[in-house]
Amino acid sequence: MDSTFRIALRNLFRQKTRYRVLAIAIAFGCAIITIVYGSLGGMRQSLEDKAKIYYGGDFNILGNRYQQDYLIYDPPELMEALESLPGHPVRVSPRIDYRSNVFLSFGGNSVHLRMVTGVSWEREERNFRSFNYVSGGPEGMAGSNGILISAPVAQMLGARVGDDLLLLIDTTTGQRNSATLVLRGIYKDSSMFGYYTSYMDIDFLRATIRGVPGSATYVGGYYQGNGRLAYPLTRLQTTLEKSFPMFPLATTKSDMFSMKGSSSWTGVKYSLMGLNAHIAQINQVVQVMTLLLLALAALLVATVILGVVNTYRVVVFERTREIGTMRAIGMQRPMVVRLFLFEAGMLAIAASIVGVAVGIGALILLSTINFSWLPGFDVFLANGHIAWAMAPGEILSVAALMLIAALAAASGPAARAASIEPVQACSMES
Amino acid sequence: MKRFLLALFCIFMAASLFADPDFAAMLRKVDALVTFNDSDFSAQYTIDQIKPGEGKDSTVAAIFRRDKEQKYLIMVLQPQTDRGKGYLKIEDNFWLYDPISRAFTFTSSKERFQNSNARNSDFTRSTFATDYTITATHREQLGKFDCWVLDLKAVSDSVSFAITKLWISDDNLVRKKEDYSLSGQILRTTAIPAYQQVGGHYVPISMIILDNLSGRVVNGTFVNDRTVITITKPSLEHLPDALFSKAYLEKFAR
Numbered sequence: 001m002d003s004t005f006r007i008a009l010r011n012l013f014r015q016k017t018r019y020r021v022l023a024i025a026i027a028f029g030c031a032i033i034t035i036v037y038g039s040l041g042g043m044r045q046s047l048e049d050k051a052k053i054y055y056g057g058d059f060n061i062l063g064n065r066y067q068q069d070y071l072i073y074d075p076p077e078l079m080e081a082l083e084s085l086p087g088h089p090v091r092v093s094p095r096i097d098y099r100s101n102v103f104l105s106f107g108g109n110s111v112h113l114r115m116v117t118g119v120s121w122e123r124e125e126r127n128f129r130s131f132n133y134v135s136g137g138p139e140g141m142a143g144s145n146g147i148l149i150s151a152p153v154a155q156m157l158g159a160r161v162g163d164d165l166l167l168l169i170d171t172t173t174g175q176r177n178s179a180t181l182v183l184r185g186i187y188k189d190s191s192m193f194g195y196y197t198s199y200m201d202i203d204f205l206r207a208t209i210r211g212v213p214g215s216a217t218y219v220g221g222y223y224q225g226n227g228r229l230a231y232p233l234t235r236l237q238t239t240l241e242k243s244f245p246m247f248p249l250a251t252t253k254s255d256m257f258s259m260k261g262s263s264s265w266t267g268v269k270y271s272l273m274g275l276n277a278h279i280a281q282i283n284q285v286v287q288v289m290t291l292l293l294l295a296l297a298a299l300l301v302a303t304v305i306l307g308v309v310n311t312y313r314v315v316v317f318e319r320t321r322e323i324g325t326m327r328a329i330g331m332q333r334p335m336v337v338r339l340f341l342f343e344a345g346m347l348a349i350a351a352s353i354v355g356v357a358v359g360i361g362a363l364i365l366l367s368t369i370n371f372s373w374l375p376g377f378d379v380f381l382a383n384g385h386i387a388w389a390m391a392p393g394e395i396l397s398v399a400a401l402m403l404i405a406a407l408a409a410a411s412g413p414a415a416r417a418a419s420i421e422p423v424q425a426c427s428m429e430s
Numbered sequence: 431m432k433r434f435l436l437a438l439f440c441i442f443m444a445a446s447l448f449a450d451p452d453f454a455a456m457l458r459k460v461d462a463l464v465t466f467n468d469s470d471f472s473a474q475y476t477i478d479q480i481k482p483g484e485g486k487d488s489t490v491a492a493i494f495r496r497d498k499e500q501k502y503l504i505m506v507l508q509p510q511t512d513r514g515k516g517y518l519k520i521e522d523n524f525w526l527y528d529p530i531s532r533a534f535t536f537t538s539s540k541e542r543f544q545n546s547n548a549r550n551s552d553f554t555r556s557t558f559a560t561d562y563t564i565t566a567t568h569r570e571q572l573g574k575f576d577c578w579v580l581d582l583k584a585v586s587d588s589v590s591f592a593i594t595k596l597w598i599s600d601d602n603l604v605r606k607k608e609d610y611s612l613s614g615q616i617l618r619t620t621a622i623p624a625y626q627q628v629g630g631h632y633v634p635i636s637m638i639i640l641d642n643l644s645g646r647v648v649n650g651t652f653v654n655d656r657t658v659i660t661i662t663k664p665s666l667e668h669l670p671d672a673l674f675s676k677a678y679l680e681k682f683a684r
Contacts, residue, residue, distance in 0.1 A: 108645040108652060166643060171612060173587035174540055178615035210612075 004335055008342035018311065023351040025307045026402050029300035030355025031362065033398050036293045038363045038388040043380035044286055045389045048275065050379060053127055054193040055278045056095045056220020059233060061240075063218065063268045064247065064260055069172075070097075073268060075216040081243055082221060088231040089224035093123035094216035096205055100170040104149070104181075104198070106157040113153070114196035116169070118205030118216075127222070128199065132383040136161035136185035141201060146184035148199040154186040161186060167200075171210040179208045188372075193379060233274045240272060247271040252280040282379065301405045308344060308409030316340075316417045328422040340414030341407055348406035352399035360395075363388040453567055453580060457559040459602040463632050465555040470669040471495040473633065474507075475553065476660045479546040482646040482653035489544045494669050497555040501674040504553060505682055506544070514683030517543075517550060520674060524550070527676070529683035534676060540590040547618055547639040547657040549590045558582065558596070561589045572606055575599040591617065603632055616642045628664045636660045 012019060052058060061082075063072030072078060075094035082092045096118035104111050119128070121142035128138040134151050141148070147165060149157075159165060160183070167179045181200065189195065206215065223231075237249040245265070249272055250256035256271050276283060316323070323336060331339075363386075371377055372384035380386070472494045480486040490508040495501070504517040514529030519539065526537040539551040562582035570579045577597040584592045593610035607620040619640040625632040637659040645654035672678055 105643040108643070108647070108654075110644045166615065168611065168615075168617070168643070170540075171587070174538065175584070175587050175592045176540075176590065176611050176617060177592070178611035178613050178617070208613075 004338050005342055008339050008346060011339075012343055012346055015315065018315065019347055022307050022311050023347055023354075026304050026348055026351035026406065027355035027358065029304050030352045030398055030402050031359040032300060033293075033297050033401070034356050034359025034390070034395070035362050035366070036296060037394065037398065038359065038390040039366060039386050040286075040289055040293055041390055041394070042367075042382070042386050042388040043289075046380055046382045046387055047279065047282060047286070049130070049382070050189070050193045051275055051279045051282075052222070053130070054197065055275060056093065056218060057091075057222040057275075059236070059272060059274045060095075060218045060220040060278075062271050062273065063216075064271055065268055066264050066266065070217045071212065071268065072216045072219060072270075073212060074214070075219050076214075078219050078244070078270070081240070082219070085231070085236075085239060088236070090221045090231070091123065091224055092219055092221045093120045094202060094219050095119060096202055096209075096211065096215075096217045098169070098205060098209055098217075100172075100174075100209075101168070101176075102198075103168040104147075104153065104157060105166040105168060106159045106163060109157045110168075111153050111156045112196070113198055116167070116198045116200060116205060118202035119199050120202050131185075131187040131189070134186045134188050136183070138185055138199075141184060141199075143203065144184070144201055145179065145181050145204050146200065147181040148185040148187060149183065150194045150197070151186050151188045152195055153198070154183070159183050167208065169209060171208075172212075173210065175210075177208055177210070179204070188383065189378065233272065237272050240270070245269045249274075250277050252277050297401070301401065304402060304405050305409040308406050309412060312340065312344070312410050312413035316413045319417070320420060323417050323420050324422045324424070327420065333418040336418035337411070337414045340410055340417055344406045344410030344414075345403060348403045349399070352402045355402070356395055356399055359398075360390075363390075451578070453564050453578070454559065456578065456598060456602060457562070457564070457580070460596070460598060460604060461556040461559050463602055464604075465497050466495060466629075466631055466666065467498045469629065469666040471497070471628070471633075471664070471666060472669060473664040474662050476662070477544065477546050477548060478658045478660075479544075479655075480658065481644075481655050482648045484646075487546075489546070491544075493553055494673055495554065496669065496674060499674075500555075502554050503674055503679070504543075504550075505679070512544070516679040516682065518674065518676060518679055519550075519554065525676065527679045527683065532680070532683075547641045547655065548659060551590050552637075552639075552659075558594075561586060562594060570597065572597050572599075575605050577605060618642055626661075626664065629666050633661055633664050634659075 061078060062070050065071055072094070079092045079094065082088070082090060097115055098118070099115045102113040102116050104113060119141075121138065125138050125141065128148070131138075131148075134154075136148075138148060140146065147167070154160070157165065163183045165181045165183055167181050169177055169179075171177050187194065202216070205211075206213070233249060237246065240246055245267070247256065247259050247269055250259060253273070256273060256277070259271075327336065367385050367388055369386075370384045371381055371386060378384070472492065475491050475493050477489045477491065478486045479489075488508065489506060489512065492505045492507055494503045500519070500521045502519050506512045506515040516527040517537065518525045518527065524537050524539055525534040527534050537550065539549065539554065541550055542548070543550050543553070561584060563585050564580050565583045566581040568579050570577050575597070577599050580596045580598060582594045582596065591609035592612040593614060595608040595610070596604050597606035599605050603622070603625055605622055607622075608616055609618050609620070610616050619642060621638045621640075622634045624635045626635050639657040639659070641655040641657075645652055647653070
């Protein structure tokens with residue numbers, strides 16, 4: 001085994017001119033897969049992080065009233081039930097999402113907001129620290145008349161942190177109301193989640209819209225630690241069904257709407273929705289991108305296999321006499337196979353290490369470029385940049401994929417080399 | 431005795447001269463003067479939305495009212511891109527018709543009309559007396575008009591503005607109106623400098639609605655966004671019943 005390894009290593013160095021092209025091909029394939037996989041992972045992570053804050057966590061529970069707006073009359077009851085579940089490490093928080101004719105006005109400029117969200121800052125402030133703030137931040141938002149807005153909205157209003165903004169909003173009964181808000185933070189987010197969304201104190205918003213005292217639109221939950229695995233949504237749904245009137249678990253938003261539309265009920269009926277249900281449509285885009293990545297990876301692996309097969313065919317042909325000599329002095333057929341597989345394996349490992357390193361280097365370089373100018377792409381960016389994400393296991397997988405491809409490709413020529421009879425090999429003219 | 435009675439009469443006359451009028455009755459008169467309960471009403475409204483430094487957008491609409499049945503219909507005639515769009519109100523139901531999607535959607539009289547500062551409720555009958563209660567009054571000179579200023583607070587949440595202030599001239603016509611949010615923020619100011627008489631009723635010749643919150647600094651001065659509504663071709667001719675229907679809007683749009 002040891003001598004086979006040494007011979008294989010020696011052969012690699014002797015044939016380095018021939019193997020160089022093959023090594024470059026493997027390294028290139030590895031680098032490309034690393035870059036695409038790493039950036040896709042980062043983009044998916046950024047999307048999830050943004051969506052989590054927008055939707056109030058890894059999951060949320062909406063209060064549905066028949067043919068009326070969402071409302072949970074008693075959020076503490078639901079929150080207590082969620083937090084007291086044994087083995088359910090979760091941090092929950094109530095929210096109000098409000099969309100009724102919301103305008104922000106400052107210095108003669110007026111901006112129509114898609115939505116204003118009331119947040120319980122005592123519970124959620126630390127989540128909002130992860131925003132990329134142009135100025136200000138979420139500190140001191142709890143119980144105040146502060147507001148956080150996106151940089152594009154601040155630019156349209158011509159407002160800076162500390163300015164008094166006028167919020168114009170319809171109450172729950174449709175009357176126009178107004179409130180003076182202090183701009184406490186401007187965050188950089190021009191994605192669909194951040195652009196026309198603003199965040200303010202839940203109690204202040206509820207009072208401004210004359211909402212039901214203590215009520216919320218939904219309760220969101222952030223998993224802590226391994227909560228997602230320890231208490232999957234299906235289990236949470238089953239548990240909640242024992243204590244609350246629930247709609248079945250929806251996999252997409254449209255599922256939930258169709259469930260709501262197909263029945264009538266009295267009071268509040270809850271619906272549990274995971275983050276993936278909210279971002280199902282965007283996930284489809286990510287899935288298409290993943291499929292494209294898989295196709296690219298398959299193409300690269302096929303190229304590597306072809307390269308290895310062709311190279312080893314030539315190598316076997318060129319080294320027929322050498323194989324014959326080795327077989328003549330006692331090398332067994334399995335040893336010949338191992339020799340060629342060792343060569344291919346070592347080549348694949350070395351090239352993969354270089355490829356992954358180059359790929360990671362390229363990812364680091366890529367993460368310094370600001371892509372926020374790309375329209376509609378901001379949802380996949382963290383602070384305007386691609387935040388690549390690749391677990392060590394994933395990096396090993398890329399290298400392993402190339403190794404397996406190289407070994408599989410080399411096994412055929414290796415078997416052919418082992419089948420050569422010594423007499424026949426030695427009589428061949430090289 | 432005669433002297434005593436004469437003195438009493440003089441005191442009574444003087445007291446009645448200086449006494450405040452019945453403001454609730456005044457509001458009812460205001461409503462009655464601009465509401466057409468005894469006939470149908472139609473007119474052409476030109477709505478110019480003016481944003482300082484950005485020019486103006488004009489909309490021409492035909493408006494048909496049957497106030498006694500709480501019905502009205504607005505058909506957009508211009509611009510060409512919005513032609514066929516319509517608003518239909520029958521009692522408490524209010525629909526917006528989009529000729530492109532050929533669909534009716536529910537809307538509200540509180541919504542802005544064609545993205546202007548006018549609300550859909552600005553085109554219908556006046557209901558100050560039933561929708562508001564008077565919270566304060568005082569006398570004020572408004573240009574050439576001697577006016578009573580009435581502070582009103584909504585008694586229901588069906589109106590566009592929770593707080594309104596009216597300047598009513600001695601001929602019981604509203605000359606100026608200020609609309610406030612529920613928390614007392616001024617939102618818009620409407621001026622009605624002149625009216626035209628139609629039958630025994632009145633219709634503004636023009637209305638200027640100032641958006642108190644939006645505008646732009648032009649040549650160093652802050653100029654508010656404003657909407658100018660000009661009303662022409664007023665008529666009291668009877669309108670066919672079929673006019674106040676969804677089918678009519680669909681037919682007109684074709």
